[in-house]
Amino acid sequence: MMRRLRPAIAPLDYTRRWSMRLWVGLVMFFLYAPLVALMVFSFNDSRRNIVWRGFTTKYYDKVMHNDMLMEALGNSLTIAFFTTIISLVLGGLAAVMLWRFRFPWKAAVEGAMALPIVVPEICFGVAMLIFFAQIGWPTDMPWPFSLGAITIAHVTFCFPFVAMVVRSRLASFNREEEEAAKDLGASEWQAFRDVLLPHMKPGLIAGALLAFTMSLDDFVITFFTSGPNTITFPVKVYSMVRFSVTPEVNAASTLLIVLTVIMTSVALYFQNRMVQSGKGPA
Amino acid sequence: MTGAGGQSWRTQKRVFATIATGPILWLLLFFIIPLAVLWAYSFGRNVGLTEIEISGTFANYAKAIEPLYLQIFGKSIAVAGLTTFICLIVGFPVALAITFATPKWKPWLLLGIMLPFWTNLLIRTYALMAVLRTEGYANQSLGWLWQLSSNARVVLGLQPLDAFEPLHLLYNNFAVVLGLVYVHLPFMVLPLYAALDRLDRSLIEASLDLGAGHFRTLLTIVAPLAAPGIISGVVITFVPALGAYLTPDLLGGTDSQMIANVIERQFKRANDWPFGSALSFMLMYATFIMIAWQAQRERKLMRTGIGPDVGARA
Numbered sequence: 001m002m003r004r005l006r007p008a009i010a011p012l013d014y015t016r017r018w019s020m021r022l023w024v025g026l027v028m029f030f031l032y033a034p035l036v037a038l039m040v041f042s043f044n045d046s047r048r049n050i051v052w053r054g055f056t057t058k059y060y061d062k063v064m065h066n067d068m069l070m071e072a073l074g075n076s077l078t079i080a081f082f083t084t085i086i087s088l089v090l091g092g093l094a095a096v097m098l099w100r101f102r103f104p105w106k107a108a109v110e111g112a113m114a115l116p117i118v119v120p121e122i123c124f125g126v127a128m129l130i131f132f133a134q135i136g137w138p139t140d141m142p143w144p145f146s147l148g149a150i151t152i153a154h155v156t157f158c159f160p161f162v163a164m165v166v167r168s169r170l171a172s173f174n175r176e177e178e179e180a181a182k183d184l185g186a187s188e189w190q191a192f193r194d195v196l197l198p199h200m201k202p203g204l205i206a207g208a209l210l211a212f213t214m215s216l217d218d219f220v221i222t223f224f225t226s227g228p229n230t231i232t233f234p235v236k237v238y239s240m241v242r243f244s245v246t247p248e249v250n251a252a253s254t255l256l257i258v259l260t261v262i263m264t265s266v267a268l269y270f271q272n273r274m275v276q277s278g279k280g281p282a
Numbered sequence: 283m284t285g286a287g288g289q290s291w292r293t294q295k296r297v298f299a300t301i302a303t304g305p306i307l308w309l310l311l312f313f314i315i316p317l318a319v320l321w322a323y324s325f326g327r328n329v330g331l332t333e334i335e336i337s338g339t340f341a342n343y344a345k346a347i348e349p350l351y352l353q354i355f356g357k358s359i360a361v362a363g364l365t366t367f368i369c370l371i372v373g374f375p376v377a378l379a380i381t382f383a384t385p386k387w388k389p390w391l392l393l394g395i396m397l398p399f400w401t402n403l404l405i406r407t408y409a410l411m412a413v414l415r416t417e418g419y420a421n422q423s424l425g426w427l428w429q430l431s432s433n434a435r436v437v438l439g440l441q442p443l444d445a446f447e448p449l450h451l452l453y454n455n456f457a458v459v460l461g462l463v464y465v466h467l468p469f470m471v472l473p474l475y476a477a478l479d480r481l482d483r484s485l486i487e488a489s490l491d492l493g494a495g496h497f498r499t500l501l502t503i504v505a506p507l508a509a510p511g512i513i514s515g516v517v518i519t520f521v522p523a524l525g526a527y528l529t530p531d532l533l534g535g536t537d538s539q540m541i542a543n544v545i546e547r548q549f550k551r552a553n554d555w556p557f558g559s560a561l562s563f564m565l566m567y568a569t570f571i572m573i574a575w576q577a578q579r580e581r582k583l584m585r586t587g588i589g590p591d592v593g594a595r596a
Binding site: 020023024027028031032033037090091093094096097099100101109112113115116118119120121122123124126127128129131134152153155156159163213216219220224234237238241242250256257260261264268 | 288289291294297306308312313314393395397401408409411412464521525546549555559562569
């Protein structure tokens with residue numbers, strides 16, 4: 001019908017059809033309206049949080065002075081930090097291993113590496129719960145070490161993602177560069193450090209941000225591996241959400257959203273640069 | 283994926299060992315062994331309050347296929363299936379729109395789809411709770427519309443409508459499916475977009491030139507060519523939806539329990555770890571069957587020549 005009115009629309013110009021635009025607009029509204037409402041109402045000066053009663057930042061103040069919540073946030077950031085470091089090392093090594101070598105059982109190792117990505121979170125969560133109970137993992141260690149169990153679980157589901165990202169970056173590496181370095185007298189380690197590592201860098205940065213965000217966001221697996229003294233931010237928010245919808249939860253959620261959006265934007269920026277530099281002449 | 287090239291590990295055993303030990307050991311110790319322990323537990327039984335004996339019994343699996351649990355399994359599959367179907371119907375036009383968007387708009391639309399996907403699952407679920415609850419935004423908007431039409435009736439000289447009764451949108455199956463669609467839509471759109479983007483547009487143009495309508499072209503040309511993308515979108519959406527824990531837990535009512543909620547209960551309140559382990563493995567087998575099905579379909583499509591390679595623009 002629209003074509004009769006505006007004959008300029010080419011047959012494949014789906015995006016210029018009003019029906020398509022309306023559809024995409026509605027989907028975007030569906031995706032964003034609840035989140036925008038959540039963020040806007042975190043500034044609402046009303047306990048019941050239904051009608052707009054004026055702007056306030058007092059709930060952010062309350063969140064900042066909620067010791068349990070801040071402790072949980074501290075735990076989450078600490079776990080995410082260590083998870084990122086360990087995942088980066090393991091993921092980077094795994095990527096180099098799969099990219100560079102042929103070895104027996106390679107397909108099996110590759111398959112096992114993809115497993116943490118596909119196994120349902122709940123299954124991995126309970127497996128970790130049983131595992132730590134079975135080996136008698138001590139639960140009364142002093143802080144940072146008390147976060148060990150959660151960190152181990154997070155590394156396990158994060159590092160295969162890092163390996164995936166880094167490996168796709170390695171695909172654009174010209175092996176002759178490394179050989180040239182070795183011909184010119186570089187040792188294995190020097191060639192790795194000065195030739196391969198700089199090439200991997202954008203992949204490593206993107207992978208690190210991915211691991212950090214995934215660790216910070218995880219709820220289900222943490223829920224099964226956290227003890228009473230090792231509450232993380234999502235687990236704490238969960239226990240608040242179970243009771244009611246309150247402005248404090250809105251404020252805490254907004255903080256986490258802003259944090260992840262920043263992290264993701266940086267990750268996407270590096271990934272983009274990676275893709276663009278990968279397109280250059282090999 | 284599997285690079286056929288690469289050097290043999292034998293040429294540089296020491297280097298290989300340095301690189302491979304860490305990741306493989308970690309995977310073995312903190313992934314394969316925990317899963318093996320879980321598997322062993324599924325053949326165990328409770329003796330005493332905290333002690334579990336691995337006795338090789340199949341009793342847990344027998345219990346898992348009792349009508350009560352089979353029904354929950356069936357319901358989880360139905361809910362995940364419905365979610366996947368809705369995501370496909372809603373997501374396909376979006377993927378199509380992104381594919382044919384101008385270069386200026388394309389990255390923004392993609393970012394628009396991906397950004398919520400990066401937002402915390404718990405927070406997105408909570409945001410939906412605030413929309414759906416009795417005094418939530420959905421009911422407020424409906425109440426406002428109701429009032430408006432009531433006023434309109436008065437203006438027209440008709441009887442005003444009765445007072446607005448808020449709908450019960452939260453804590454039921456509707457909320458669970460809506461929540462799952464909300465959370466999993468990006469999982470569907472991104473693989474669909476990846477497949478549609480590789481399509482040879484001249485095939486669509488040819489179909490349209492030869493007189494087929496847009497809808498017919500979509501069904502007979504675009505859908506078969508994008509089949510690998512559709513299948514992977516379906517699997518990528520269905521698998522996490524089937525194992526969803528948080529959405530049914532927070533948005534569902536007493537009758538919208540899914541399999542993950544039952545598993546959680548075995549490990550927390552009910553304290554029947556062996557049975558919970560058996561249920562976990564049933565869920566995992568279902569997941570693996572789906573993934574194997576996808577891999578097999580993909581191979582078949584490649585063989586018959588409708589693989590992604592044919593659709594790719596040269």
